[in-house]
Amino acid sequence: MSTPSPLHAVHEALGASFTDFAGWSMPLRYGSELAEHKAVRTASGLFDLSHMGEIELTGPEAAQALDFALVGKLSAVKPGKARYTMICDAEGGVLDDLVVYRLAADKYMVVANASNAVTVAAALRERADGFAVEVNDRSADLALIAVQGPTSTAIIGSVTGADLDALAYYASVPAAIAGIDILLARTGYTGEDGFEVYVDGADAPRVWEVLTEAGQEHGLLPAGLACRDTLRLEAGMPLYGNELSASFTPFDAGLGRVVKFDKPGGFVGKEALERRRDADVEAKVLVGLVGSGKRAPRHGYAVLDGDGAQVGTVTSGALSPTLGHPIAMAYVPVAVSEPGTALTVDIRGTSAPVEVVKLPFYQRQA
């Protein structure tokens, strides 16, 4: 039995198709996922992301506990700001990628992928042992609603009293919608400007309703997980389970910058990550690939060099709804990772030419 979102009845009324995702039953699409994708690029999309995990750490040593538990330097994050970071195992393997909000000097909220929420909560509890901090897994009672797209500022501005000019990307502020207390964050996973609203599950249907009404004149469409995946792929953002896993370090994924060695005290995975940083390894790196035609390289397909020898594997791929051509991410050796390098992908027995490109595939106009 998968867990329904607090917004399940709302999605049913909207005629959503559901998918089981990490033990949750979540909306895959409401109508056409291409229309939902386009709405996020040109107007806005309204997402239910209540399957994400939220774990709060509260106490005088919350910052020190997170500096030890995660690869980032969370003590350096100012209250009201957020940081993209990762939690690694002792071997430096990525257990999850996270967004961590510092809500106050002594309070943080760690947002984990649904598929890893239980692992992350357990690891944080274990690693917080000995620090003056309380770990509280709020995943079951917090809902998360995202408004993403170029009209999101107008929509969120009309329903909250928040000063959005003062709310920078990767920042959060307590706010209210229809008298309901929320945490409003300027974050997202679509490559567009956007907001995420954390709210008690019981209040989520009312917040969704208010956002829907406010969004009517701004082209807001309810949007499902299907388009969320193509949106994040166009934006070159990694997905845990595809681009990230415990068998890769942050350096392998081209995200070594999130590892901060200059923090007081050690952290889980430090020694292994130092070795990886300093090693002269012929590691594979994550690159973007673009093709022509309509057939997309997909997760697991082999990437071949000019001689037809396999050099890598596709981690994610799709026919880009915005660009109209196939796009994919893949791990390949450094030697063939330069933009402009010609490779091929074995698409179910047919060799399709692709070219290495710099990520992201799509970037919004500033």
Add this chain to the structure above:
Amino acid sequence: MSNPENLGYTTDHEWVDLADPASATVGVTKYAADALGDVVYVQLPEVGATLTTGEACGEIESTKSVSDLFAPADGVVVEINEAVVDTPELVNTDPFGDGWLFRVRVDGDPELLDAAAYAEHTKED
């Protein structure tokens, strides 16, 4: 959802219009189209290709997934729907009509489900 009564169906969610066995029309059902999501690419067998029931004869690709098309009958392909190759979303917008895929000169008497049996099959899915 209503599956037209005049068509035969396969458990692979294809439909066949056998009104003219020399040129039987084949497509995928609305159930399949809804499950696939937005269809972005259709690869059809070539005109003149010989089909064997149950064997893969093409592909239908949506944003999220790729599915094989299976031959619903023995026969030879006599026509393909060029419109659906150029405009794959016809599979979503009109799966039983303009979204048809190809036509086959059917050999023998294919075993197909009627609309009621197919509706029962999709209930079990």
